[in-house]
Amino acid sequence: MSATKPYHHGELRPALIEAASAIIRDSGIDGLSMRRLADSVGVSRMAPYHHFKDKNALLCAIAEIGFEAQDRMIRDVLERSDGEDGKALFTGWVRTYIRFAQDNPETYDLMYGKEIWKRGDPTPSLQQKSKASFRLWVDLVERMQARQVLPGEHSALRTAQASWAAMHGLARLLIDGIYAQRQDLEEIADTVVNLITRSNGD
Amino acid sequence: MSATKPYHHGELRPALIEAASAIIRDSGIDGLSMRRLADSVGVSRMAPYHHFKDKNALLCAIAEIGFEAQDRMIRDVLERSDGEDGKALFTGWVRTYIRFAQDNPETYDLMYGKEIWKRGDPTPSLQQKSKASFRLWVDLVERMQARQVLPGEHSALRTAQASWAAMHGLARLLIDGIYAQRQDLEEIADTVVNLITRSNGD
DNA sequence: GCCGTAACTTGACGGTGTAAAGATCGGGCG
DNA sequence: CGCCCGATCTTTACACCGTCAAGTTACGGC
Numbered sequence: 237m238s239a240t241k242p243y244h245h246g247e248l249r250p251a252l253i254e255a256a257s258a259i260i261r262d263s264g265i266d267g268l269s270m271r272r273l274a275d276s277v278g279v280s281r282m283a284p285y286h287h288f289k290d291k292n293a294l295l296c297a298i299a300e301i302g303f304e305a306q307d308r309m310i311r312d313v314l315e316r317s318d319g320e321d322g323k324a325l326f327t328g329w330v331r332t333y334i335r336f337a338q339d340n341p342e343t344y345d346l347m348y349g350k351e352i353w354k355r356g357d358p359t360p361s362l363q364q365k366s367k368a369s370f371r372l373w374v375d376l377v378e379r380m381q382a383r384q385v386l387p388g389e390h391s392a393l394r395t396a397q398a399s400w401a402a403m404h405g406l407a408r409l410l411i412d413g414i415y416a417q418r419q420d421l422e423e424i425a426d427t428v429v430n431l432i433t434r435s436n437g438d
Numbered sequence: 439m440s441a442t443k444p445y446h447h448g449e450l451r452p453a454l455i456e457a458a459s460a461i462i463r464d465s466g467i468d469g470l471s472m473r474r475l476a477d478s479v480g481v482s483r484m485a486p487y488h489h490f491k492d493k494n495a496l497l498c499a500i501a502e503i504g505f506e507a508q509d510r511m512i513r514d515v516l517e518r519s520d521g522e523d524g525k526a527l528f529t530g531w532v533r534t535y536i537r538f539a540q541d542n543p544e545t546y547d548l549m550y551g552k553e554i555w556k557r558g559d560p561t562p563s564l565q566q567k568s569k570a571s572f573r574l575w576v577d578l579v580e581r582m583q584a585r586q587v588l589p590g591e592h593s594a595l596r597t598a599q600a601s602w603a604a605m606h607g608l609a610r611l612l613i614d615g616i617y618a619q620r621q622d623l624e625e626i627a628d629t630v631v632n633l634i635t636r637s638n639g640d
Numbered sequence: 641g642c643c644g645t646a647a648c649t650t651g652a653c654g655g656t657g658t659a660a661a662g663a664t665c666g667g668g669c670g
Numbered sequence: 671c672g673c674c675c676g677a678t679c680t681t682t683a684c685a686c687c688g689t690c691a692a693g694t695t696a697c698g699g700c
Contacts, residue, residue, distance in 0.1 A: 269688080401630060428604065431604075483681090484679075484680070
């Protein structure tokens with residue numbers, strides 16, 4: 237009876253994440269419903285609940301993967317640009333960050349949006365992963381302060397929070413549909429970098 | 439028959455906006471449903487649809503009022519601080535902006551969130567009002583550039599977009615529940631201002 | 641071979657936005 | 671004054687949603 241679909245799916249959990257990601261990618265977060273997801277992997281409505289406590293847990297899992305992908309992208313930039321000067325490195329990071337948000341708007345929304353952080357409640361493992369991701373940013377900011385690309389008058393933490401907020405605001409412009417011109421957005425991103433960094437960076 | 443409630447409400451539209459604002463204020467945007475709203479003003483579920491095309495239209499109307507309130511707050515700051523130097527003026531504006539977001543998080547979310555701008559579609563009159571509001575910011579930025587509080591190397595528009603994005607990102611931190619410490623947030627806000635403004639402003 | 645348990649299904653409940661059609665009333669005109 | 675039109679409001683219905691509770695199936699270890 238291999239022709240008819242088996243009672244046990246076998247690989248349901250990864251299949252769910254895969255399918256959910258696909259739905260989110262091209263129908264948005266609002267387009268993802270547990271029922272539609274279940275249908276799309278050919279399983280009953282409640283089956284997903286044996287692998288995820290509720291919808292929030294599923295979203296957290298997807299957001300986690302998002303953080304992993306983003307971290308990977310950013311680590312790549314750091315490794316690739318070894319001999320560059322400070323400001324170029326900083327600019328590269330910001331551009332990469334914005335590009336990630338542009339290319340995966342729905343994932344970014346999940347990672348940093350209120351669906352999880354305010355309305356839902358973030359999984360401990362998601363919290364940890366997001367904290368680690370921010371830690372990367374703080375480290376960069378520290379290095380930029382040492383190289384005098386960023387001013388050192390405030391603590392690295394505060395400077396990191398402030399500059400990250402600026403970057404995040406930029407990403408939000410796109411994601412919330414407030415400002416959609418992709419071309420302009422890159423120019424605005426560069427403007428943000430120029431506003432924040434000291435003109436005489438190392 | 440004045441004891442029993444009349445068939446025609448008479449002042450339903452303003453009553454709806456009032457009630458909806460109240461619900462949003464203390465139950466969040468997600469807490470507002472057309473049915474609950476209708477119940478709360480003692481009217482049938484479909485009655486609101488005679489005054490607002492759909493839920494989106496109602497939300498736009500409330501967002502508009504939000505813009506009016508925000509504009510009023512900010513104009514107040516401008517008028518009140520006449521003799522101040524440039525940077526103090528700029529700081530005052532940013533603090534006021536952030537405070538508005540802190541005090542009316544749900545309204546702010548409605549005004550600048552994706553509920554209206556991406557998922558829904560903004561009313562023409564809302565678009566106009568939000569554009570006018572941003573225009574205020576561009577004007578301030580122009581004056582700050584003239585006074586050398588902000589650098590003049592980029593156009594006023596780009597500089598306004600970039601700096602507004604920074605401010606908006608800050609507001610978002612709070613609204614999305616990513617960073618909730620109100621005290622810290624004000625410090626971060628000041629850090630943003632210091633990062634953006636030139637140290638030797640007029 | 642049996643049986644516990646994990647995986648999955650079915651049905652139901654209360655919630656949502658809103659389309660369609662019916663009921664009621666106030667105001668302007670004959 | 672009487673009538674009727676149009677604005678206002680109500681009722682009913684539909685297709686969704688998340689998920690609780692209870693039932694069904696199949697696999698792994700004894």
